[in-house]
Amino acid sequence: MRVARPSIFVDRCGMTLDQLRVFVAVAERRHVTRAAAALGLTQSAASAAIAALEKRYGARLFDRVGRGIELTDTGERFLPEARAVLKQVASALNVLEEIADPAHGSVAIAASQTIANYWLPRRLAAFQEAFPGVRLDVVIGNTRQVEDAVAEGRADLGLVEGPIRHTELIRRLVDRDRLVLVVAAGHPLPSAKEAGRVDLRSVSWVIREAGSGTRAVLEELALRDGIKVDDLAISLVLPSNEAVREAVEAGAGATIISEHVVAASLGSGRLQSVPIDLPRRDFSLLRHPDRYASSAARTLTERLTDRSRDVLLSHN
Incomplete structure (x- = not known):
């Protein structure tokens, strides 16, 4: 009942x-x-x-x-x-x-864009098929917005890419993402500094807003080269992965983005990837250690993290 x-x-x-x-x-x-x-x-x-x-x-x-x-x-x-x-x-x-019924209830989920749009839907559909009495409420934001939602109790679970600021949150690896540097087909390739690296200042960049995972990667690469993102030639700052992809396809510049987002564009030849060494990015599940976790939330957590050991082994 x-x-x-x-x-x-x-x-x-x-x-x-x-x-x-x-x-x-x-x-x-x-x-x-x-x-x-x-x-x-x-x-x-x-x-x-x-x-x-x-x-x-x-x-x-x-x-x-x-x-x-x-x-x-x-x-x-x-x-x-x-x-x-x-x-x-x-x-x-x-x-x-x-x-009344452990197979019922609701779970509030906050997820960053790449995860929410490309990684999460099939997994939630499989969970819903197994537990049709559980309602899953998903909101989408960037990494900073998602971790804030979990920290403040507005979401039971969060799914993000890359590092977080709220150290009190429990973070569990659920998968790893491959990043690529892409430009439009026929677009001049960035100048190479050495094998696996490019001159970041020679590129016109299309990037996401502050707080997003892919922007954080570019910030880390710039820091490694002793420069700041503000020192780069940024042509566009856009609020979604899809908007970034469309702008790059139109020739607005280059971007660093998840392979999930541009796989079809690379396959059709609308985009070309640039050889560069980029770190793999963690997909992580976040929860607050001091907040009550329902049976539904615990079960969903187990379903989403049951591959984490295999992921770690396959990428080590």
């Missing part, structure tokens, strides 16, 4: 969980319509929930700017508290659901 999920929670002031969910969804998306769609509500219902909160407490949570909305100072202060309440309620429900 599955434990019924309460639709509302009323405190002594009359605030409901549904209102908190709407507030957080709107705050994260900065858009009422998209938030309503994500929650399965009408736009009018979402707007009414926000209006009820603001009227009840006499506080403006959002400023309406043109067609968009922005959090007010009050909204910014309220957001982490609202997230904390929802997280605590979700944890309580997970405990009850696990007691």
